[in-house]
Amino acid sequence: NVTVAFVGLGAMGYPMAAHLSRRFETLVWNRTHEKALQHAAEYGSRAVTSVAAAAEADILFTCLPTSAEVAALAGDVISGAGNGLVWVDCTSGDPEVTRELAVRLAGQGIEFVDAPLSGGTAGAEAGKLSVMFGGAESTLEEVRPALEAFATKIVRVGEVGSGHAVKAINNALLAVNLWAAGEGLAALAALGVDVGAALEVINASSGRSNVTENLIPQRVLTRTFPATFKLALLAKDAGLAMDVVRGARASAPVIAMTESLIRAAVNEIGPDEDHTAALKLIERWSKTEIR
Numbered sequence: 001n002v003t004v005a006f007v008g009l010g011a012m013g014y015p016m017a018a019h020l021s022r023r024f025e026t027l028v029w030n031r032t033h034e035k036a037l038q039h040a041a042e043y044g045s046r047a048v049t050s051v052a053a054a055a056e057a058d059i060l061f062t063c064l065p066t067s068a069e070v071a072a073l074a075g076d077v078i079s080g081a082g083n084g085l086v087w088v089d090c091t092s093g094d095p096e097v098t099r100e101l102a103v104r105l106a107g108q109g110i111e112f113v114d115a116p117l118s119g120g121t122a123g124a125e126a127g128k129l130s131v132m133f134g135g136a137e138s139t140l141e142e143v144r145p146a147l148e149a150f151a152t153k154i155v156r157v158g159e160v161g162s163g164h165a166v167k168a169i170n171n172a173l174l175a176v177n178l179w180a181a182g183e184g185l186a187a188l189a190a191l192g193v194d195v196g197a198a199l200e201v202i203n204a205s206s207g208r209s210n211v212t213e214n215l216i217p218q219r220v221l222t223r224t225f226p227a228t229f230k231l232a233l234l235a236k237d238a239g240l241a242m243d244v245v246r247g248a249r250a251s252a253p254v255i256a257m258t259e260s261l262i263r264a265a266v267n268e269i270g271p272d273e274d275h276t277a278a279l280k281l282i283e284r285w286s287k288t289e290i291r
């Protein structure tokens with residue numbers, strides 16, 4: 001009987017751990033312990049009071065803001081880990097930090113792999129996330145039944161760290177699409193074009209993306225901007241994408257500029273606002289509302 005543990009019951013982790021607890025004995029730990037207690041009461045998981053206790057499971061999941069918070073747990077994980085622990089990091093993390101951590105943990109008999117996610121909080125709640133897996137094929141097979149508790153698309157993209165690299169580029173594409181769609185639609189709005197009508201036809205045309213099909217209609221046109229994925233996290237991901245670009249000695253001026261624009265939006269609009277609220281900066285600059 002496989003026991004799993006989940007560390008980081010945030011917007012993504014809370015519903016992911018709920019799916020796990022329907023199939024496995026699940027330990028949960030969260031910095032703010034009340035959330036772990038609430039999770040246990042709601043889903044029958046078991047709230048533990050230390051990361052070391054969580055590390056006694058067979059598979060340990062983490063989903064924290066950045067790799068810095070993940071790496072900071074390593075000492076506690078090492079002190080609590082049983083034989084053959086596999087640590088699956090679902091954070092949108094830093095490939096470099098992850099590779100270094102994997103080497104350090106391997107020396108302690110712990111296998112560290114990366115499995116960042118896409119699909120948002122809606123995907124996490126539905127158990128229909130996509131996973132970009134970085135690690136050995138055999139490790140993927142070992143943890144696949146647990147990943148399948150919350151994911152419907154699981155792709156191994158390479159050795160440890162490569163999942164994070166793919167995730168960073170995916171989110172850079174999200175940022176580029178978001179910003180470009182915002183610029184284009186703000187211009188149309190300023191011309192007096194109805195943005196809803198424009199999107200109706202763009203979404204049956206070649207310029208469509210998840211941004212035009214879902215994010216802008218659901219979050220911007222409604223003016224609700226629900227904060228399910230924080231602007232600060234998108235800026236972090238765009239920065240990681242530029243690290244990937246520099247590490248490859250590649251040239252990516254559009255991604256570089258978009259990172260800067262998203263950083264400006266974090267400062268002007270606020271780190272905890274939803275990522276789609278970045279378009280409020282475009283609205284200010286163009287003195288028009290996207291509607």
Ligand code: NDP
Pocket residue numbers: 008009010011012013030031032035063064065066069090091092093117118119120121228229230233
């Ligand atoms: P949240 O801000 O909702 O949750 C963050 C979690 O990390 C909370 O459980 C928080 O605990 C915990 N935490 C923060 N700092 C520390 C720390 N120093 N030590 C221990 N625990 C800490 O983030 P999300 O769930 O939105 O995002 C998590 C990761 O998933 C990020 O890397 C993000 O980029 C990625 N992601 C997010 C998506 C989304 O749509 N939201 C989609 C795909 C990936 P506490 O409750 O105490 O604050």
